Amino acid sequence: MTDTFKVTVTDIQTVASSIKEFTLSPVEGQLIPFSAGSHIVVEMPTEEKTYKNAYSLLSQPDDPSHYKIAVRLQDNSRGGSVYMHTQVKVGDSLTISAPANRFAPLWQAKKHILIAGGIGITPFLSYLPEFERRGEDYELHYLYRGGQTGAYCNELSEQLGDRLFCYDSATSPRCNIENLMSQRAPGTHFYICGPEKLIEAVMTTAKQLGIAAGYIHFEEFAAPKPGNAFELELKSSGRLLNVSEEESMLEAIEKSGIEIPNLCRGGVCGQCVCRVSQGKIDHRDTFLTEQERSSGDVIMPCVSRAAGERLTLDI
Amino acid sequence: MNIAINKIQTFRDDFTYSNSPEAIARFPFPFTDDEYKYTVNMEPHQPKDGENSVYARFFDIDEHYLSEMKERSLVLAEMPKRCLVMPHMELACWDMIEKIMTSLAAQYPQHFSLTQDGDNWCWENKLLNIKDSFVFGDSSTLPKPPMEYIGRQIQGDFALLDQRDDDLFLDAGIVTCPADWSLMFDAGMSFSEWHGPVPMAPSQNIFERALKYLVAIPVGRPVRRLNWTLTVNARMDTASETYHKWGHERSEVNAENVAEKVHLRVELQVIDRMPRSNALMFSIRTYLISLADISTNPQWAQRMHRVIKTLPPALIEYKGFARYHQHVVDYLAQFDESAAGD
Numbered sequence: 001m002t003d004t005f006k007v008t009v010t011d012i013q014t015v016a017s018s019i020k021e022f023t024l025s026p027v028e029g030q031l032i033p034f035s036a037g038s039h040i041v042v043e044m045p046t047e048e049k050t051y052k053n054a055y056s057l058l059s060q061p062d063d064p065s066h067y068k069i070a071v072r073l074q075d076n077s078r079g080g081s082v083y084m085h086t087q088v089k090v091g092d093s094l095t096i097s098a099p100a101n102r103f104a105p106l107w108q109a110k111k112h113i114l115i116a117g118g119i120g121i122t123p124f125l126s127y128l129p130e131f132e133r134r135g136e137d138y139e140l141h142y143l144y145r146g147g148q149t150g151a152y153c154n155e156l157s158e159q160l161g162d163r164l165f166c167y168d169s170a171t172s173p174r175c176n177i178e179n180l181m182s183q184r185a186p187g188t189h190f191y192i193c194g195p196e197k198l199i200e201a202v203m204t205t206a207k208q209l210g211i212a213a214g215y216i217h218f219e220e221f222a223a224p225k226p227g228n229a230f231e232l233e234l235k236s237s238g239r240l241l242n243v244s245e246e247e248s249m250l251e252a253i254e255k256s257g258i259e260i261p262n263l264c265r266g267g268v269c270g271q272c273v274c275r276v277s278q279g280k281i282d283h284r285d286t287f288l289t290e291q292e293r294s295s296g297d298v299i300m301p302c303v304s305r306a307a308g309e310r311l312t313l314d315i
Numbered sequence: 316m317n318i319a320i321n322k323i324q325t326f327r328d329d330f331t332y333s334n335s336p337e338a339i340a341r342f343p344f345p346f347t348d349d350e351y352k353y354t355v356n357m358e359p360h361q362p363k364d365g366e367n368s369v370y371a372r373f374f375d376i377d378e379h380y381l382s383e384m385k386e387r388s389l390v391l392a393e394m395p396k397r398c399l400v401m402p403h404m405e406l407a408c409w410d411m412i413e414k415i416m417t418s419l420a421a422q423y424p425q426h427f428s429l430t431q432d433g434d435n436w437c438w439e440n441k442l443l444n445i446k447d448s449f450v451f452g453d454s455s456t457l458p459k460p461p462m463e464y465i466g467r468q469i470q471g472d473f474a475l476l477d478q479r480d481d482d483l484f485l486d487a488g489i490v491t492c493p494a495d496w497s498l499m500f501d502a503g504m505s506f507s508e509w510h511g512p513v514p515m516a517p518s519q520n521i522f523e524r525a526l527k528y529l530v531a532i533p534v535g536r537p538v539r540r541l542n543w544t545l546t547v548n549a550r551m552d553t554a555s556e557t558y559h560k561w562g563h564e565r566s567e568v569n570a571e572n573v574a575e576k577v578h579l580r581v582e583l584q585v586i587d588r589m590p591r592s593n594a595l596m597f598s599i600r601t602y603l604i605s606l607a608d609i610s611t612n613p614q615w616a617q618r619m620h621r622v623i624k625t626l627p628p629a630l631i632e633y634k635g636f637a638r639y640h641q642h643v644v645d646y647l648a649q650f651d652e653s654a655a656g657d
């Protein structure tokens with residue numbers, strides 16, 4: 001559960017042939033400052049459904065006047081990126097989440113080696129000002145396909161000088177991952193953001209070179225698990241409720257005027273436990289034991305949902 | 316609420332600390348049941364229980380403000396290492412400054428004010444007669460390092476946890492009133508390492524579940540929990556490293572002095588995600604109340620009797636009151652009808 005708020009799209013730039021950069025400004029007041037490596041979740045209400053995609057913030061972390069994100073038009077994607085590329089115009093308003101961070105630099109690293117593939121450059125753009133501020137030792141290795149992805153190349157080479165290593169698959173030799181990773185001083189950490197294949201290549205090389213997993217970091221987007229809408233029957237009180245995509249079961253029950261004990265509203269405290277008399281459960285808590293889960297007759301309604309279209313509770 | 320701040324009282328030597336009837340009425344009594352067990356007792360840190368409650372504002376400032384700030388300066392003068400900040404936590408300290416200053420200025424405008432002109436900030440603390448202008452983010456413009464500077468102006472201990480690889484590390488803190496633990500000892504430890512001494516909890520996976528929840532806390536969604544123990548005399552600083560100063564007081568409790576000497580010590584802990592550094596801020600606001608003051612509320616006294624009487628021996632031992640446990644039970648029994656003839 002994160003707070004959401006409205007922003008206005010104040011600028012759109014094409015920064016590579018398949019990548020657009022969006023500037024998002026607060027409707028009023030200021031945005032929340034964020035930490036290097038943070039992302040936001042952008043809601044995209046299409047006719048078919050509301051997509052929620054996570055995008056790294058690439059503006060200055062300490063500048064609350066606006067956020068910037070970059071969106072690559074995905075091949076054969078009917079989802080969010082098409083919406084962002086074709087529907088969103090300057091002046092439109094968008095709903096975004098507060099920034100969250102699953103890809104923060106390790107500040108005790110002796111040296112940071114950043115490996116970006118294409119649009120994977122975005123989280124590193126917020127690392128750079130913070131690295132400079134703290135005087136960190138780093139290199140940025142940027143792999144892209146000239147003309148199509150390679151956004152921000154010129155700015156980066158101006159800023160970083162010889163800390164930047166560019167590999168344009170159209171014109172320059174391929175990046176040799178093994179050379180890049182071997183013979184590094186102890187305490188060097190590697191960060192990868194890019195396609196699955198690049199992450200795999202780095203992981204495999206790390207294994208061959210005997211670099212421990214703790215020194216390799218890649219972004220795993222924990223985009224909010226979408227919720228399906230479903231019907232909820234409360235047996236004892238004989239009520240039928242609709243739980244929408246946007247709300248938790250607990251919220252739907254509370255809205256109907258029934259109180260259930262609760263504390264954490266995040267699936268850990270155990271307060272809200274309810275008996276289930278019918279229906280399959282999508283367990284999302286960390287409270288119930290394996291045994292209780294598989295029994296299928298208890299649920300934590302603050303986070304868990306119906307796996308099917310209907311669930312019946314004993315309340 | 317317009318709190319009246321007491322003149323300075325002491326938490327050591329002559330122990331002049333006392334609670335007014337208003338402070339007693341708002342005491343965060345921690346027991347919701349007749350039996351106590353460890354649970355993942357976290358809830359969103361939203362205001363509750365009305366305007367006068369300790370939960371009404373993000374940080375609670377109360378009548379003991381000046382006394383606690385004096386006590387903190389005494390501890391820091393003796394042991395400067397009660398404030399420890401690893402170099403990579405400096406940005407988190409500024410996050411903490413921002414959170415504390417903006418909250419206090421907004422919620423206690425009679426005592427604190429903040430003017431922000433870009434990064435040029437001016438902070439006024441009327442309770443301590445402090446007025447400083449500084450550049451936000453530039454530690455050289457403050458009279459003291461950022462954590463110590465702000466820590467000397469707010470009640471309660473603070474820790475800043477660095478988050479790495481889905482774990483938390485105790486990499487900065489200002490801790491002058493801990494309940495028998497040591498910042499110096501725990502510094503740099505991970506969540507499960509610093510919780511190592513806690514009995515019983517690991518078997519219920521409490522810490523595992525709590526940690527999962529903590530690393531996922533987003534910006535703007537703080538949570539809180541209560542923790543409690545008993546302390547002999549109104550002593551704020553029961554740090555492990557000063558055990559020699561207070562440990563012996565446990566054997567001084569007897570049937571005559573138990574009501575005045577033994578204090579229920581409650582920590583209101585708030586956990587909040589820091590936006591600029593991604594650190595978690597963990598604040599530990601400690602409240603002390605004597606058993607005599609507890610017994611002015613018969614329901615509290617009855618409940619506490621039941622809790623203390625049925626507490627598992629491992630917890631009595633860990634919380635450090637095995638020596639005087641029976642005195643506490645005997646004293647509180649008079650407020651529990653079901654305990655007649657106990």
Ligand code: HEM
Nearest residue numbers: 353354355356474496509510512513521525542543544597
């Ligand atoms: C993330 C911030 C936290 C910090 C810095 C922290 C720190 C500590 C420390 C230093 C101790 C004393 C251990 C000792 O005996 O040396 C302690 C005890 C304990 N902590 Fe935490 N803690 C945190 C969060 C939590 C959370 C979220 C829970 C929720 C279950 C929790 C549950 C406990 C319990 C049950 C004890 C034993 C307390 C007693 O019985 O007196 N802690 N904690």
Ligand code: FES
Nearest residue numbers: 265269270272302
């Ligand atoms: S409210 Fe805590 S598990 Fe549901």
